[in-house]
Amino acid sequence: MAATVPKPTDAELEILCVLWSRGRSTVREVHEAITARKPTQYTTVLKQLQVMAGKGLVRRDESQRSHVYVAARTRDWTQRQLAGDLLQRAFGGSTGSLVLGALSETKATKRELAEVRRLLDEYEKGLPQ
Template identity: 50%
Template sequence: MEHGTTTPRPTEAELELLQILWDKQPATVREIHDALNEDRPSGYTTVLKMLQIMTAKGLVVRDEANRAHVYRAALSQDLMQSKILKDLSKRLFAGSAAQLALHALSMEPASENELAEIRALIERKRVLANSDHRPAKQSNIRKDRP
């Protein structure tokens, strides 16, 4: 799938299958079905039909080279999360990633490790912002006139 094309937002059920694929990919329908059944019962044909729909939507890619079709997620988990969060930020927070992050942090407590990661990200962003706003250095070297 090309990065410039629009990826549809997966449903909750599709996200559940994508999570399995991100953990196990590539995987056959049987492997995905078995992993899904660890949490809740589901029918094999239901999983197959969902994967067929997800293939048509461009959420998964199917390899038909072998007898058992093998599936993998069309996008990495990180890229899918970024796309979903960007869309959420636009729709609910007027495009402000900072407001989305503040809201998310106010909802659930963060561990010390997570807070350390957040602090490190803020520091990286601060350094980048400061380097973007510094005036270009003037050269003190004077060229001799011919």
């Protein structure tokens, strides 16, 4: 069975973002990234990572004294989960509503709209039949 990882919480998501952008990282490295935006104790980040490892959100290499952490799921995969989850919870499954919501909240420009259209085309190409 595919190990089922839970939906990351807010704080966990922040850490995942660091891991996605940095790749394999030690606690210290993650901490430095996190604390730059929001001053936080080192052990807070450490504990988070330990909990996340327990949940299966991250994996770690303990072969060195400084353990090295990696996100267990890709950014894309997680984004799909979160978008799908929100879709069900708040949008009654209507993809169109979600898209519109995202667009209007961020005051998307014509340029971004074009980008979205382009992505739609690409996505459709990958569709069966």
